[in-house]
Amino acid sequence: MTRKVVITGLGATTPIGGDVPTMWKNALKGVSGARTLEADWVKEYELPVTFAAQVTTPASEVLTRVEAKRMDPSTQFAVIAAREAWRDSGLEELDHDRFAVAFATGIGGVWTLLDAWDTLRAKGPRRVLPMTVPMLMPNGPAAAVSLDLGARAGAHTPVSACASGTEALHQGLELIRSGKADVVMCGGAEAAIHPMPIAAFASMQALSRRNDDPEHASRPYDVDRDGFVMGEGAGALLIEAEEHALARGARIYGELAGTSVTADAYHITAPDPGGLGATRALKAAMFDARVQPSDVVHVNAHATSTPVGDKPEYVALKTALGSHLDSVAVSATKSQTGHLLGASGAVEAVMTVLSVYERKAPVTINLENQDPEIPLDIVTAARDLPQGDVVALSNSFGFGGHNAVIVVKNV
Amino acid sequence: MASNEEILAGLAEIVNEETGLAPESVEMDKSFTDDLDIDSISMMTIVVNAEEKFGVRIPDEEVKNLKTVGDAVGFIANAQA
Numbered sequence: 001m002t003r004k005v006v007i008t009g010l011g012a013t014t015p016i017g018g019d020v021p022t023m024w025k026n027a028l029k030g031v032s033g034a035r036t037l038e039a040d041w042v043k044e045y046e047l048p049v050t051f052a053a054q055v056t057t058p059a060s061e062v063l064t065r066v067e068a069k070r071m072d073p074s075t076q077f078a079v080i081a082a083r084e085a086w087r088d089s090g091l092e093e094l095d096h097d098r099f100a101v102a103f104a105t106g107i108g109g110v111w112t113l114l115d116a117w118d119t120l121r122a123k124g125p126r127r128v129l130p131m132t133v134p135m136l137m138p139n140g141p142a143a144a145v146s147l148d149l150g151a152r153a154g155a156h157t158p159v160s161a162c163a164s165g166t167e168a169l170h171q172g173l174e175l176i177r178s179g180k181a182d183v184v185m186c187g188g189a190e191a192a193i194h195p196m197p198i199a200a201f202a203s204m205q206a207l208s209r210r211n212d213d214p215e216h217a218s219r220p221y222d223v224d225r226d227g228f229v230m231g232e233g234a235g236a237l238l239i240e241a242e243e244h245a246l247a248r249g250a251r252i253y254g255e256l257a258g259t260s261v262t263a264d265a266y267h268i269t270a271p272d273p274g275g276l277g278a279t280r281a282l283k284a285a286m287f288d289a290r291v292q293p294s295d296v297v298h299v300n301a302h303a304t305s306t307p308v309g310d311k312p313e314y315v316a317l318k319t320a321l322g323s324h325l326d327s328v329a330v331s332a333t334k335s336q337t338g339h340l341l342g343a344s345g346a347v348e349a350v351m352t353v354l355s356v357y358e359r360k361a362p363v364t365i366n367l368e369n370q371d372p373e374i375p376l377d378i379v380t381a382a383r384d385l386p387q388g389d390v391v392a393l394s395n396s397f398g399f400g401g402h403n404a405v406i407v408v409k410n411v
Numbered sequence: 412m413a414s415n416e417e418i419l420a421g422l423a424e425i426v427n428e429e430t431g432l433a434p435e436s437v438e439m440d441k442s443f444t445d446d447l448d449i450d451s452i453s454m455m456t457i458v459v460n461a462e463e464k465f466g467v468r469i470p471d472e473e474v475k476n477l478k479t480v481g482d483a484v485g486f487i488a489n490a491q492a
Contacts, residue, residue, distance in 0.1 A: 064431065065431065066429075066430060066431035069429070126459060126462070127459060127463070129456055129459070130451075130452045130455040130456055130459075131452055131456065
């Protein structure tokens, strides 16, 4: 008998809100987190892209100075989101040896790495700070969350580019089902709004160049979409074995009913045009959750707003859900948050869970002329989801051909 | 050339910046590890920052001999002389 796993705590720090209530209120309203970057380095390097979606609440307003000093910004975001999810869960006493962490990142401590390199070049090796390695390592966020909350059943770090955050939930579910843990803090964090990653993503033509109009730059499914908008932040979800949650009388948001991870094995960056890997991931996740395509009422899509990425996801959804797709409400929340890379799946999972819990689908902004090749029912004004039993999916795909899908059910 | 009091005040500032400890708790007879609970990584950060602030070099092999705040103030004063 497979253990049932439920979601009991949510946390986030994002470009549309520094906590879950603010983020969710904005997600239902439809706002843009994208702004022109004020940093000096934008002009200094004459970056081809001059905007991004930064967190609304700087980490320095939440953490103490000494806490922040020992953490890369990606880890700061992780700890902020995880603390919120922890408080939200109401968990106080638990067996910490049965409490695990699965906290993802796409890139890791890129600010720390490159700051240390700048210091080495400018001032020599003596000035490279001793905390540099623990701050730049990609397992930094997972380790810091484990340390902060006393999670001792392992601290895992899935790294699969933009699928990382969703893969963290996959790992968390497996840890509980296999009996290795009863409670897992899952999530993803990213802080890569630094000139080097911007230059690199711009160089591969992945970023929107709508420099004169940042708020309308992230426009998934629109015919004029021209790339994604860099975002940053973190999302966190506390998941636990159902019997564990019931025994303590926890408020349960929903069931993490199934997950899946597949690989395209097609191309290092380009999505498989037939969406084969994504299709397999969708089918496998629904099979894992023991649900039928006809049970699905909502999809929080990956939809990054790139010309090449949005359509294969539609093809995969069409193949996996068939004609039922016509009655599925699809939200592309990256239109609001930008693309949080390794954190995106976690933030979107938080929204998907809230969609099921509150029966509301968040808004896709900036859809003015829907791409005729992507005939999805896209949510452009907050929409109520049906009462009764509902199932929602959240997709994430990453460079490397990574596909990850989660299935959330009401309880 | 800074006086011992100036060095102590400067060091207290560096310790506060790294650990959050109140500058007035950084006293000459306090042990970095036993009294101030400063770990080896923070100690190395403090050493590197002190080198920059006071324009001295504190060799790695010397750091283990700097057990108290007074040891560090004395070393920096000598190195500046």
